[in-house]
Amino acid sequence: MRPTSCVESIRPQHLPSEIVPEEMAISSTPELIGLAQRTLRDLRLRVAGASGGGPDALREAGYAGAGSLFDAFDTWLSDRGEGKAEDLSVDDFSDRAGEFFQAAGWGRVTFRSLHDALAVIDIEHCWEAQLHGEGERGCHLTTGTLAGFLGCLTDYPVAVMEIDCSVGPTGRCRFLAGNADMLEHAYDRVSRGEEWESIGSG
Numbered sequence: 001m002r003p004t005s006c007v008e009s010i011r012p013q014h015l016p017s018e019i020v021p022e023e024m025a026i027s028s029t030p031e032l033i034g035l036a037q038r039t040l041r042d043l044r045l046r047v048a049g050a051s052g053g054g055p056d057a058l059r060e061a062g063y064a065g066a067g068s069l070f071d072a073f074d075t076w077l078s079d080r081g082e083g084k085a086e087d088l089s090v091d092d093f094s095d096r097a098g099e100f101f102q103a104a105g106w107g108r109v110t111f112r113s114l115h116d117a118l119a120v121i122d123i124e125h126c127w128e129a130q131l132h133g134e135g136e137r138g139c140h141l142t143t144g145t146l147a148g149f150l151g152c153l154t155d156y157p158v159a160v161m162e163i164d165c166s167v168g169p170t171g172r173c174r175f176l177a178g179n180a181d182m183l184e185h186a187y188d189r190v191s192r193g194e195e196w197e198s199i200g201s202g
């Protein structure tokens with residue numbers, strides 16, 4: 001006998017290993033997914049090593065996900081009975097954001113404001129630096145993520161520059177954040193050999 005339609009004749013089948021238990025059938029796509037570090041390392045290395053714009057692609061990918069991370073930060077704050085991120089004082093924001101990034105596995109993270117609107121972010125044992133390939137430098141995913149994350153609090157795009165990147169037992173990465181003009185100015189001064197602490201003070 002001829003089936004009336006292909007849809008009826010072929011019922012959806014699951015291999016036993018594909019059957020999803022009822023309670024795990026989540027309808028919406030989660031905003032944050034825990035991935036094995038090894039998966040991230042492998043992906044990151046391939047993108048970083050790709051010819052043409054690998055670091056830019058990583059920065060853009062970090063930036064693309066930063067809004068979700070910021071939403072998770074707001075939820076994390078409200079779970080702890082704190083106000084919204086935008087209502088925190090600069091000091092409280094710095095403390096809470098550092099704790100949040102550290103709890104998320106980023107490393108030991110310190111946010112500090114430096115002369116007006118410039119901020120310094122230090123990450124000891126930055127996860128991304130630990131995953132670098134041979135001879136590779138720069139935590140591009142982190143740079144993009146910080147730019148997007150801080151940009152959720154400002155009415156202008158935040159630019160971020162990594163001015164120090166190191167691994168090892170005392171490894172620490174240091175990032176400067178501010179608006180694009182400030183960062184360009186800071187870059188000129190750092191590349192002329194000035195100490196980053198004096199930047200932004202005039």
Ligand SMILES: [Zn+2]
Pocket residue numbers: 126128129138139162164165166172173174
């Ligand atoms: Zn780094």
